[in-house]
Amino acid sequence: DVKVTQSSRYLVKRTGEKVFLECVQDMDHENMFWYRQDPGLGLRLIYFSYDVKMKEKGDIPEGYSVSREKKERFSLILESASTNQTSMYLCAISRGLAGANEQFFGPGTRLTVL
């Protein structure tokens, strides 16, 4: 079974705090993704990574940064959390093959910024 774990299921932070969300996989998949999911807006891609130390901006990167120092870990960083970053954050992984690459998701982190 594919295993994607996220560091916290629920997190409460204050405005202006630096927030770290970590994602760990045990499948040796090349690609890792961070999404946020909000009611009525669906899944929106924040950042993704094809390889260690590689990162690409997704559709909504503003206010976020990422780090991938090891293949199995992909961290999402909120440099200065704001209330509009309250959301469900989902990590996903996929293989880097030539064909169709289904993504496998972690359980999600529900972040509340007060």
Next chain:
Amino acid sequence: EDQVTQSPEALRLQEGESSSLNCSYTVSGLRGLFWYRQDPGKGPEFLFTLYSAGEEKEKERLKATLTKKESFLHITAPKPEDSATYLCAVQGWGGANSKLTFGKGITLSVRP
């Protein structure tokens, strides 16, 4: 730009009442179309990958089909435990080659 539209937004069924969920898409060359199930407060769970028009895949009460413009998720004799949000996504050959484009999902409620 790839696009995915799912309809209806929400669907309420009686237990045993079969129905279909629709996913319309536009993509610059289809690599794959994916269906996911998502329970409240959890991450999406992968169900199927469809690669080309005419392909069908089944899993228990679910059957996914694909045409050149649409995919359908048919639910036969649903049970209350089938209640969830169902997401459709596509991967095309253009752009960043591992990105998926997701629809907003269809929330299915099955009443006993």
